[in-house]
Amino acid sequence: MDAYILAVCGAVILSALVTIVLPEGKTGKFIGGILRLFCLLVMLTPLLALLQTGGSGDVFAEETGAEIAPDDSFVAYMFGRRADEEERAVRERLSEEFGVRSAVQIGWESVEYAYTVSKVEIAIEDFGIYGEDEHIFVIEQVRSRVSELYSGAEVTVHG
Amino acid sequence: MKCLYRCKRKHWGRILIAAALAFCLSLLFFPAAAAAEEENGQEALLGSVEEILAQLDTGALQDYLDSLSAEQREMFGASVKDKIGALISGDYAVDYSDAFSALFGLVFDDLAELIPVFCVICAIVILCGILDRFKSSLSGSGTAKLIFFVGYAAVLVLILSSLTGVIADCGGAVDSMQSQMQAVFPVLLTLIATSGGSVSVAVYQPAVLFLSEVIVRIVAGVVFPLATLICVLNMAGHMSGEIRLKNFCALFSGVIKWLLGITLAAFTVFLTVQGITSATYDGLSFKAIKYAVSNSVPIIGGFVGGGLDLVIAGSVLIKNSVGICGVLLLAIVLAVPLVQLAAYHLFLRLTAAVTEPMGEANISDFLSSLAGTVNFFTAGLVCTGFMYFITVLLLICSSNALF
Numbered sequence: 001m002d003a004y005i006l007a008v009c010g011a012v013i014l015s016a017l018v019t020i021v022l023p024e025g026k027t028g029k030f031i032g033g034i035l036r037l038f039c040l041l042v043m044l045t046p047l048l049a050l051l052q053t054g055g056s057g058d059v060f061a062e063e064t065g066a067e068i069a070p071d072d073s074f075v076a077y078m079f080g081r082r083a084d085e086e087e088r089a090v091r092e093r094l095s096e097e098f099g100v101r102s103a104v105q106i107g108w109e110s111v112e113y114a115y116t117v118s119k120v121e122i123a124i125e126d127f128g129i130y131g132e133d134e135h136i137f138v139i140e141q142v143r144s145r146v147s148e149l150y151s152g153a154e155v156t157v158h159g
Numbered sequence: 160m161k162c163l164y165r166c167k168r169k170h171w172g173r174i175l176i177a178a179a180l181a182f183c184l185s186l187l188f189f190p191a192a193a194a195a196e197e198e199n200g201q202e203a204l205l206g207s208v209e210e211i212l213a214q215l216d217t218g219a220l221q222d223y224l225d226s227l228s229a230e231q232r233e234m235f236g237a238s239v240k241d242k243i244g245a246l247i248s249g250d251y252a253v254d255y256s257d258a259f260s261a262l263f264g265l266v267f268d269d270l271a272e273l274i275p276v277f278c279v280i281c282a283i284v285i286l287c288g289i290l291d292r293f294k295s296s297l298s299g300s301g302t303a304k305l306i307f308f309v310g311y312a313a314v315l316v317l318i319l320s321s322l323t324g325v326i327a328d329c330g331g332a333v334d335s336m337q338s339q340m341q342a343v344f345p346v347l348l349t350l351i352a353t354s355g356g357s358v359s360v361a362v363y364q365p366a367v368l369f370l371s372e373v374i375v376r377i378v379a380g381v382v383f384p385l386a387t388l389i390c391v392l393n394m395a396g397h398m399s400g401e402i403r404l405k406n407f408c409a410l411f412s413g414v415i416k417w418l419l420g421i422t423l424a425a426f427t428v429f430l431t432v433q434g435i436t437s438a439t440y441d442g443l444s445f446k447a448i449k450y451a452v453s454n455s456v457p458i459i460g461g462f463v464g465g466g467l468d469l470v471i472a473g474s475v476l477i478k479n480s481v482g483i484c485g486v487l488l489l490a491i492v493l494a495v496p497l498v499q500l501a502a503y504h505l506f507l508r509l510t511a512a513v514t515e516p517m518g519e520a521n522i523s524d525f526l527s528s529l530a531g532t533v534n535f536f537t538a539g540l541v542c543t544g545f546m547y548f549i550t551v552l553l554l555i556c557s558s559n560a561l562f
Contacts, residue, residue: 005388012395012404019399020308036402043407068341068368070349070360077214078353078474085467114357 004046011042070113079115083108086117090149094122094142101126102142107153117150122157135159207473208247212240215346215477223342224488227335231491239484246480262498269502276317280510280526281517283310288518307519308398314522315394318529325496325503326387329536332496333379336543339492340371343485347554350478354471354558355441362437363554366430370546374422378539382419385411386535393532397525408528415535419542427549434553441558475558482555486548493544500537504530 015035022028087104094102107119122142130138143157217239224232224239236242287310291303344367352360389408396404507530515523 005384005391008388009391009395012392012402016395016398016402019402020304039402068344068348068364068371070345070352071216074215074349075352078211078470081470082467085470089467112357113352113360115355 007046008039008043011039015039072110075110075113079108079110082115083117090120090122090146094145097145098138098142099128100124100130100138100142101128117153119154120146120150120156122146122155124157124159127159203469204472204476205248207469208476209244211470211473212243212477215240215349217243217346217481219342220346220481220484223338226338227491234491235484235487242484242487243477243480246483247476262494265495265498266502269499270506273321273502273506276321277506277510277513279317280314281513283313284514284518284522286310287522291519307521310519311398311522311525314525318526321503322390322529322533325499325533326383326536328496328499329540330379330383332492332540333375333383333543335492336489336547337371337375339485339488340367340375340547343481343488343551344371344554346481347478347485347551350474350481351554351558354474354478356438356558358437358440359434359554359557362433363430363550363557366426366433367550370426370550374426374546375543377418377422378543382415382539383536385415386532386539389532389535390529393525393528397521397528408532412532412535415538419538423542423546426546430550430553434557438557478558479555482551485551489544489547489551493540496540497537500533500540504533504537507533 015038018035019032022031083106087106090104090106091102094100094104102125103123105121105123106117107121109116109118124135124139124142127135127138139157139159143155146157147153147155220239224235224237227235236245287307290306348360348364348367351363389411392404392408392411396402396408507526511523511526511530514526
């Protein structure tokens, strides 16, 4: 594009200067006509070539090379915090619903910058009012409840 | 019996009065409790924001800010993180009267710098006009042509010396906007991802790349060079009546108008529709997760979901502040070249108007055509700035649908 513009500017200015200093008469008119044809050729030839090739777009060939993508380390930090908050929320929910004290660990992954819970591991530390013969039942209940919250994630519950 | 009935009525009446009094007293205490809880919530939110901000990498944005001139840095502030913190806490306020005074001052300063050029051009045109009156007494029309050419060349030199500076500033402004986009957009996309807007990130990432690479290249690589070419064709076309380039100028002008118009319309409409759809989807997904996690816990204010809300809300607040910083930087970078272009356009129109009755029609027509061509530089800058602004606005609004 720059070369084309420089060529057109040069041709036009040269023609204008020569036209001014040309003598009057047939010779002057003849030379003026040649110069106009020359200007026309300089302007149109690259345009015709551009239309024939469909525009290779040398304008777009250079890229700055800069990457516009999210910061993975910050995303990992924030998703980690989100997992911590969800662990706390699940712990309190289990305490309210089942009366058990538990340790919750949520395994997450970032799938195209979407926070996805892949694994939930619950270790029940205190079964509260439930007797030993009811532990299996409580574990099953907890597993079922957490599976409803995190469908698609692998849920492991142990006492 | 009647006495017993009256006693029972009095008893129920007293109970009702006591209940009403107890209710009114409780209403007196609840607002205080609610206000205390709100204050605690705000403190917790600001604490969360500070922790998140400390982890956020704004190095690229700070480097861009340091690359600006001292006056531009003074308008924005020295530190990006300080500015973000000030915006979040509401400490930042714009003094509009000062901003407008500064802008008007800039316009008149630019016009004042062009006054000597204006005077010299008028003097040259008057001289050419006077010499043209005496054309018949000069030997041949060749001498008259030469006189006109010398006067025209002198005007060209004066115009070119200022025009090249203006065009260079326009190119510099577009490059600066590109650098800014490459600094601001990664931060905004990161914060949208951490706010739960994964679909929005997938939609906006190619769009911002298209804006910062392709559209900037169209403006800097096609629109500005074509506008420069039109300036040169105007100069050459008005140099002599033999050279007629008016329709060539019209061809290139039409190309610029179509290119800018189609790019602006297509990009803005496409991005707005996609952006709104993705924001709605992300909002629904997030609310479903939040409801599932904090559903049946009967705590006042749903505080169990509050920890998650603090993390997301902190992310959203910082994202919105970074977006506002981007808009401020855009205004700072664009203000000077736009004002320069406006002043230059006014100068050319004024000079064309003043020189028209005095001398050569060619010079006046050339100045008038050039004033119209300078508008293409303004259009290129405004289009790029507008598309950038719309994109930042959509990014700010994208994860606000979560709450």
